[in-house]
Amino acid sequence: MAESSPAETVTLTIDGRQVTVPRGTTLLQAAERVGTRVPHYCYHPGLSAPAMCRLCLVEIEKAPKLVPSCITQAADGQVVHTQSEEPLAMRRGVLEFYLQNHPLDCPICDQSGECKLQDYAHAEGRVHGRGREPKRVFGRDDFGGDVVFYGDRCVMCTRCVRFMNEIEQDPRLTVVERGDRSIIDTFFEEGLEGTHYHGNIVDICPVGALLSKDFLFKQRAWDLDHTPSVCPGCSQGCNIELHTRDNLVQRLRPRVNLDVNGHWMCDHGRLDYEWINRGDRVEVPLVGDGREARATGWRAALTSLLERLDGAGPVRAVVSPRLANEDLGAVRALVDALGGGEIVYRSRRAPAEVPLKGFPKLARRRDLEPNVNAARLLGMERVGGDDGTGGLAPFAAHGGVLIVAGDELADQPPDFGERARLYVYLGQHPTAAASRAHFVLPITNFAEQEGSFTNHEHRVQRFWPALEPPGAARPGWLVLGALLAERAGEAAPTRAEVAFERIGAFEGLTYERVGTGGAPIGEDRALPAEAAGGRA
Numbered sequence: 001m002a003e004s005s006p007a008e009t010v011t012l013t014i015d016g017r018q019v020t021v022p023r024g025t026t027l028l029q030a031a032e033r034v035g036t037r038v039p040h041y042c043y044h045p046g047l048s049a050p051a052m053c054r055l056c057l058v059e060i061e062k063a064p065k066l067v068p069s070c071i072t073q074a075a076d077g078q079v080v081h082t083q084s085e086e087p088l089a090m091r092r093g094v095l096e097f098y099l100q101n102h103p104l105d106c107p108i109c110d111q112s113g114e115c116k117l118q119d120y121a122h123a124e125g126r127v128h129g130r131g132r133e134p135k136r137v138f139g140r141d142d143f144g145g146d147v148v149f150y151g152d153r154c155v156m157c158t159r160c161v162r163f164m165n166e167i168e169q170d171p172r173l174t175v176v177e178r179g180d181r182s183i184i185d186t187f188f189e190e191g192l193e194g195t196h197y198h199g200n201i202v203d204i205c206p207v208g209a210l211l212s213k214d215f216l217f218k219q220r221a222w223d224l225d226h227t228p229s230v231c232p233g234c235s236q237g238c239n240i241e242l243h244t245r246d247n248l249v250q251r252l253r254p255r256v257n258l259d260v261n262g263h264w265m266c267d268h269g270r271l272d273y274e275w276i277n278r279g280d281r282v283e284v285p286l287v288g289d290g291r292e293a294r295a296t297g298w299r300a301a302l303t304s305l306l307e308r309l310d311g312a313g314p315v316r317a318v319v320s321p322r323l324a325n326e327d328l329g330a331v332r333a334l335v336d337a338l339g340g341g342e343i344v345y346r347s348r349r350a351p352a353e354v355p356l357k358g359f360p361k362l363a364r365r366r367d368l369e370p371n372v373n374a375a376r377l378l379g380m381e382r383v384g385g386d387d388g389t390g391g392l393a394p395f396a397a398h399g400g401v402l403i404v405a406g407d408e409l410a411d412q413p414p415d416f417g418e419r420a421r422l423y424v425y426l427g428q429h430p431t432a433a434a435s436r437a438h439f440v441l442p443i444t445n446f447a448e449q450e451g452s453f454t455n456h457e458h459r460v461q462r463f464w465p466a467l468e469p470p471g472a473a474r475p476g477w478l479v480l481g482a483l484l485a486e487r488a489g490e491a492a493p494t495r496a497e498v499a500f501e502r503i504g505a506f507e508g509l510t511y512e513r514v515g516t517g518g519a520p521i522g523e524d525r526a527l528p529a530e531a532a533g534g535r536a
Helices: 027-033 085-101 117-124 160-165 200-204 267-271 298-309 324-338 371-375 477-488 496-501
Strands: 009-016 017-021 057-060 079-081 140-144 147-150 174-175 183-186 211-212 225-230 237-246 248-256 286-288 293-297 316-317 341-345 403-404 424-425 439-442 451-454 461-463
Touching: 009 027, 017 027, 027 057, 027 079, 057 085, 085 117, 140 183, 140 200, 160 174, 200 211, 200 248, 211 316, 225 461, 248 267, 286 298, 298 424, 298 439, 298 477, 316 324, 324 341, 324 371, 324 451, 324 477, 324 496, 371 451, 424 477, 451 496, 477 496
Parallel strands: 009 079, 316 341, 316 403, 403 424, 424 439
Antiparallel strands: 009 017, 057 079, 140 147, 147 211, 174 183, 225 237, 237 248, 286 293, 286 439, 451 461
8 A cells, every 4th residue: 555645644633643534534543543542422433523512522723612523624733732721611511411311220131241331431431420400211112133222321422323314224213202201112013033243233323222132131241251253244344253161152243354345244144143052062072883982092093093084985075164264175185095086076156146235244144154265266166955965975976985064964964974984073063964974073163263264255264262162172273283294294383383384275374474364365367256156
């Protein structure tokens, strides 16, 4: 990116510190550059700025009055004070008005610990309130979908209304009544059912007025650990945070990435996480004869498997596009080392994309799996129907080496793979179709390991472990990497980064370059979006 010319920047002083910012930057944004967080409610970087909360007022020397920093553009030579007596007094007064009717129910409010009103009142509010009149009562309203509204707590920032109008472009919320009776409501009893992105209004509500029914009274915010990750709900690859406690995923929240999903994520991905918390896990390696299996350790299991691999016949493999790049690359490498063979995957597909009209980069993509493009880049082919079933008849009857990684085979009968001379199943959950497997090897899911996905734009994005894996479960790349290394007499990959760099399809990319925001693969290796199944 080219350096900005002097005409494209302005230099000003904020709280005694000089800062140079691009022309058009607001004072609120400029203050953040020098580490000053100006309190605000109605402003959100992904929405329009109505300057109606009056909480972000700052002082500009020689200006006749305080100005709202969220809409006032920085200019050359300005001297701005955010912490002088006049703006501090103004904020104390505004906060007092907000607390006049706001219920003090923090101990039972889900927003407690993440509430900006709590933070601002603690930092700059009055020690004691002066109100003597009873607080107004609006009660609770079910907005439909996953959203419940507590009108008493609303501070009328209108972020939710502007999101539905500007970003989702489905104006189902509005402000009704006037003055101190103003409240957010739906149009003509029409709720948020049928919309696809309404969960974002819970994220952007600065207080506890809009809450998720799924998360209601579930956990306290300060008890949650936050881990950066990538949504596995479709091939969009939204950047998210996994919020976890007690080794369970409690909720998903979007993580800002303007190149992928902005500040948002769809409701399908947001609420599709309970599968991560399933308790019926394969916890130890199982070695059997196709009829009975016994638990064993990793060394014994892999040693036995290594002995049986050679001479077991031609290879066929079934993988899941929910596996990481590193896992898929390890399967590809193993099949190639055994002489090559067909590798297929199955994926669920939606009838059409569901775009976010106000941020068209984001859509719930047709492919409802996160890593379809990586499978295709590695020469794997899609089989079966759009419901993710079928297409495995040739594999069920295969008589050589059959490898299944990640696919639960839920639609397959218990005699699946019984004709195989060697049937290896790597998965997270016990399944009837794996009952004839000679080796059942427990592997982790994306929330339990470090790795990466490749989204519909061929952008590689990293995720990090948020949960402890159950029992002896290990990442697929580690299991297969150790097997390959022992067979070839070389060092096994001990880190996901090493496993990633060994995949030829991603040559030139490193974890350092991918970083936390992702990086595209080379155009010469990218498949057309239509071929990858990423677009309707």
